Amino acid sequence: MKHTSIYILAVTATVTWSACGSKQQQAGPPPATPISVVEAKKTPAAYYDxxxxxxxxxNTVELRSQVSGFITGIFFKEGDVVQKGQALYEIDRRKYLAAFQQAQANVLSAKANLSKAQKDIDRYNMLLKNDAVARQTVDQATAAYETARSQVAVANAALASARTDLSYATISAPFTGRIGISQVRLGAQVTPGTTLLNTISAExxxxxxxxxxxxxxxxxxxxxxxxxxxxxxxxxxxxxxxxxxxxxxxxxxxxxxxxxxxxxxxxxxxxxxxxxxxxxxxxxxxNDDSGNRIQIPYKAVVEQMGEFFVFTAQDSIALQHKVNLGPRVKDDVIVLDGINEGDKVITEGIQRLRDSSKVTTAAPAQPGAQGKPAAK
Known part of the structure; x- marks a missing residue:
């Protein structure tokens, strides 16, 4: 019985080894992966950051009053373009006009005093030549003349200040531009340098x-x-x-x-x-990298651990290339380096590829296309 068991085990092992050897002979090399390719071409690429x-x-400015008072006039339509120098707002001018007129009168008075002082000093100088007047009297006339002349200067300065205040009562456009919505209305009281009237912007x-x-x-x-x-x-x-x-x-x-x-x-x-x-x-x-750049379909790119790769077909072999990508251009992408113009870039079938995989651009065989014809 013992010899019989050994014989049966030997026969079984022989049969098993023969079956495995037969399967290995039938398996052969893996079939080539069917793929689609496009040729990498340089195209004018202009892309932007x-x-x-x-x-x-x-040019924009906020309009604020430089004098106090009440708004008595608004001379524009909100949102319109106003021309340089156009009157926009008017602040009650009566007080400033009266001050201006008073300053004018003061100038006239000061000039009259100066004229009198000039005549006095001319007369005293003539008398002094004939030794008909004391030197002290001449000196006093000279001092009165200088005082009158300085009073004319003071009056002219006051007139200029009053004229400026009067001009500030009318607020004009400093340049041509579009004016906004008024922040004040007729009758509103404004404070110098504080109250915002409006804003003008050049366009x-x-x-x-x-x-x-x-x-x-x-x-x-x-x-x-x-x-x-x-x-x-x-x-x-x-x-x-x-x-x-x-x-x-x-x-x-x-x-x-x-x-x-x-x-x-x-x-x-x-x-x-x-x-x-x-x-x-x-x-x-x-972008500085704009110019004639290689452009390929974005679907040909494979991302692995934050790096990008593409496969090219060369002599029925798929070769993997690490690439540096530029920006997307619709369905394509710019390749800055990693492949060359003219390379056959694989666009279909890349999910089943590894570096040096065998590939074919022929259509895959249909079932029943090879072997014996089907029985009629």
């Missing part, structure tokens, strides 16, 4: 203020010297692109030591008054 910005009027051109970090300051100084008509674009709040391009007007004088940032102001023409003071927008700045 985005900065959130605010529209600012390049053409305007600026866009953006905040940049200190590492980008050198870049914007270079753009100030070498920017082109396509360097700065503006995206409006409704998503549309503004029709004109801009140029750098100024980089702020210093850096905020709390945030490490500074402000750049870009000037845009605004002939149609489309841009309003305080409006938000996105300033688009042409």
């Amino acid at each position: 985005n900065y959130q910005g605010i529209v600012v009027a390049l 053409n051109p305007v600026g866009i203020d953006v905040v940049i970090n200190e590492q980008q300051i050198d870049r914007f100084y270079k753009l100030m010297k070498s920017s082109t008509d396509t360097t700065f674009r503006l995206q409006l709040p409704n998503g549309q692109m503004y029709g004109s391009t801009g140029k750098i007007l100024a980089v702020d004088r210093g850096v905020n030591n709390q945030t490490g940032s500074t402000i750049v102001r870009v000037q845009f023409p605004n002939p149609n008054k489309e841009l309003k003071d305080g409006m938000s927008g996105v300033l688009q700045v042409l």
Whole structure:
């Protein structure tokens, strides 16, 4: 019985080994993965860095009175464009007009006293030549003349001050711009330097203020010297692109030591008054890497642990390449380095690929396409 058991085990092992060997011979190498490829080509690529910005009027002023009184006239329509020198508000002028007229009278009086003093000194000097008057009398006449002359100067200064106060009673537009909603109404009392009457802003051109970090300051100084008509674009709040391009007007004088940032102001023409003071927008700045760049479908990119890879097909072999990507361009992406122009980039089937995997661009075989024909 013992010999019989050994014989059966040996036969079983032989059969098992034969079956395994037969399966290994039938398995063979894994089939090639079907793929689709596109050729990597260089295309003109212009892409932009985005900065959130605010529209600012390049010239804006708050109107405040320099004299006290009550508003007796408003001579504009709120929201309209007013011309430089146009009268906007009037403060009760009666007190200032009376002071001006009094100052004029004082000037006339001082000039009359000066004229009398001049005649006195001329007469005394003539008498002094004939030794007909005392020297002391001449000296007193000379002093009276100098006093009268100084009084004329004082009166003229008072007249100029009264004229200025009278002019301040009428508030005019300092420049051509759009005026806002009045903060005071007829009959309102105003206090010098305190009461805000209105605000005027120039509308053409305007600026866009953006905040940049200190590492980008050198870049914007270079753009100030070498920017082109396509360097700065503006995206409006409704998503549309503004029709004109801009140029750098100024980089702020210093850096905020709390945030490490500074402000750049870009000037845009605004002939149609489309841009309003305080409006938000996105300033688009042409990236330095723009130019003829390799562009491939974004679906060809594989991300692994924060790094990006693409597969290229070469002699039926898939080769993996680490790439440095630029920005997205719709369904495509810019490749800054990692592959070359003309490479066959794999776009389909990349989920099943590993480096050096076998690939084929032929369509996969359909079931029943090989072997014996089906029985009729």
